[in-house]
Amino acid sequence: MIIPEPATSLEYKTGNWRALRPILHEDKCIQCLLCWVHCPEPAIIRSEDNKVSINYDYCKGCGICANVCPVKAIEMVREE
Amino acid sequence: MSELKTIKTLKEIPRKEQFAPGHRLCAGCGIPQLVRLTLKAVPDPKVVVNATGCLEVASTIFPYTAWRIPWVHNAFENSAATASGIEAAFRALEKKKGVKKPKIIVFGGDGGTFDIGFQALSGALERGHDLIYICYDNEAYMNTGIQRSGATPKGASTTTSPAGKVIPGKRERKKDLIAIAIAHGIRYAATLNPAYPVDMYNKIVKAASIEGPTVLHYFSPCPTGWYFDPSRSIEVARLAVQTRLWPLYEYADGKYKINILVKKPKPLEDYLKLQRRFAHLLRPENKWLLDEIKRDIEENWKRLLKLAGIEK
Amino acid sequence: MPCKGYRNGERGMKVRGKRIGLNGDSAVAYAVKQTNVDVISAYPITPQTIIVERLAEYVNNGELEASFIPVESEHTALSAAVGASLAGARVFTATASQGLALMYEILWIAAGLRTTIVMALANRAFSPNINIHCSHDDLYATKDTGWIEFIAENVQEAYDLTLQAFRISEDKKVLFPSALNLDAFILTHSLEALYVLEDKDVNEFLPPKDPVNPIDPNNPITYGPLDLQDYYMEHKRLQAEHLKQSYPRILEIFKEYSEFTGREYKPVKTYGMEDAEVAIMILGSSAGTARYVARQLRKKGEKVGVISLTLYRPFPVEELRKVTKGLKALAVMDRAISFGSPGAQLFMDVSATLINEKEKPLLFNVIYGLGGRDLTPNNVKFVFEKAKEYAKEGEVKETQFWVGVRE
Secondary structure (H helix, E strand, O other), rough: OEOOOOOHHHHHHHHHHHEEEEEEEOOOOOOHHHHHHHHOOOEEEEEEOOEEEOEEEEEEOOOOHHOOOOOOOOEEEEEE | OOOOOOOOOOHHHHOOOOOOOOOOOOOOOOHHHHHHHHHOOOOOOOEEEEOHHHOOOOOHHHHOEOOOOOEEOOOOOOOHHHHHHHHHHHHHHHHOOOOOOOEHHHHEEEEHHHHHHHHHHHHHHEEEEEEEEEEEEEEEEOOOEEEOOOOEEEEEEEEOOEEEEOOEOOOOOOOHHHHHHHOOOOEEEEEEOOOOOOOOHHHHHHHHOOOOOEEEEOOOOOOOHHHOOHHHHHHHHHHHHOOOOOEEEEEEEEEEEEEOOOOOOOHHHHHHOOOOOHHHHHHHHHHHHHHHHHHHHHHHHHHHHHOOOOOO | OOOOHOOOOOOOOOOOOOOEEHHHHHHHHHHHHHOOOOOOOOOOOOOHHHHHHHHHHHHHHHOOOEEEEOOOOHHHHHHHHHHHHHOOEEEEEOOOOHHHOOOOOOHHHHOOOOOOOEEEEOOOOOOOOOOOOOOOHHHOOOOOOOOOOEEEEOOHHHHHHHHHHHHHHHHOOOOOOEEEEEEOOOOOOOEEEEEEEEHHHHHHOOOOOOOOOOOOOOOOOEEEOOOOOOOOOHHHHHHHHHHHHHHHHHHHHHHHHHHEEEEOOOEEEEOOOOOOEEEEEOOOOOOHHHHHHHHHHHHHHOEEEEEEEEEOOOOHHHHHHHHHHOOOOEEEEEEEOOOOOOOOHHHHHHHHHHOOOOOOEEEEEOOOHHOOOOOOOHHHHHHHOOOOOOHOOOOOOOOEEEEEOOO
């Protein structure tokens, strides 16, 4: 059997897996893109001018982004 | 051969994603970074063949698929065999009907590569099919619940090599995939590590540029099976390199090159203490095993230095 | 030996093709060459080796443009064939016995993923003890997997059915892989005369494969996902229905080939069944022996008949029910043993087919020919005797017995 359409996983929002949520402090961000490279989902959106933002629909709250950020621009807080 | 699109900075990595979120890999899993970077580094058209395992299961639960390119799953031990068939088919169809042959990428876990899939891989390498075989090594049969594989490192505790009262974890050493692959006469093989993404990306670019079989071996941190805080995935990966436990090197047309020459290795304990699968190794009664592992690392490092023509 | 009346092409029939001599393996290889197959993925095993060797020769001599993959095992042979078929190629493989057993898990996958692989299966016994001669173990082992199964009774059929197999498997109303069964050594290695079609005739009957949903980066498909409890059963139901629905199409293509070549192909072959009171049902090359004995008995006025199958899966249920109406006793002969079961495989197929019929013959099972043991005319005579005895008494004394074995 087959799944005839690509990327149907987008309909499955894994954001509800989170116990912690990442908050990006944009003023601190130096656009190194490490969080974007290492995010497993990916739940980090990289814009054309290399700004990053978090896609909370899919973020599982693993915390890798906060851990790899060289300037601690991402903070993990408890999910509501 | 045209200019290789290797990079120096992360910004040069293409933005386009061909692996979508919504897959069910664990939070903090090391596999998706491999998949994302591979699909960015290998030019279109391409097709992925995937062995049964974590990646296959978590990314294609009907009716959800995370893949934006053609993706084939056949069975557990035959990803290299299936890829051989696809490659042979496109070679024939290209000649007979002018169909363009896509680049074939094979993803297999250490289970589907080192053990049950070994025969198929060996056959594919011997026959010289044009494909990139990438093993994501999370060092055990993780998808079925953390059982040991031929890639499980010496001393690690798994459910079938538990750190027990009499036998402290896996007694056997890790099979050397790259050495065995090279022995088949292939032109390119390399180790990859997620903590070194530029190095990783460039090696995939190089492998993709070669006509014929290439083998890449990826260090894939597994928070679930190694028992560590998922946020520290990349830390764990970096320590594996910095303790010389996971040397980053490549082999190209007979020449070995060590990409990260670790001059002052970090103590192995720094790496081990982060993962509960190694907790028993830090107990005094197991010091003999810890020393054995350290000796193995040193011997392996010396072996690689020699192959790379580097005097210590 | 098939009796004269059944040899295709005689009695003034206009038959397409030129008459040559080939053994079964060579005939299959020759047919495969004529299909202009794209990929051959096979591992040698006696007695299929000649097929693989001939094909390698054709390719290396430039007579056949195909990718020949010298795989390192049968499991890889079928796995690679699955990949090649999904890529849109016309694919062929061949195996026997242990090789079939080794690729077993992939048989289900090949059928479930709707590949159009054609596989020649040289029917050889399963070990232990290792035996390279004819049994139907591998033929039966394939029966549940979703593959279409054809059975060749002679070299002509091996050739013709190979061509039809490609056409049927690749047909858009079918899209299932098919196995072409031929008896080990008795057919694979025996030289017989047959009619082979001209290349242009094969091209007319069998156009190039027009694949459905092939691997195409412009149309990215996920092949072989995981099913949880919420989808698996529906997918299997769909597959079962599709296989059922392919049955009439198989018959149509049989008919088309029959008209094209003058050689008749149909799922059930009958001899003397117009007025038979007792009959034998038997598969493969031994059907000829059964008919030979039946002919002699019928000359003496005995009302006996023989049923054999060209199509084994999907099982020709309706035809069999029709053909066995009015029979008093039917001996179902199996060239295999199903340990611990109430009957061997064909016996169980037939029993399930007839179980709810208002009128059905007494059924019993005869095991014969294991590991290449000859089925002699005397053996067959004995079976007819038993059938007549049971018919007369109105009851089956022994539901299963063996012939040709030293007790």
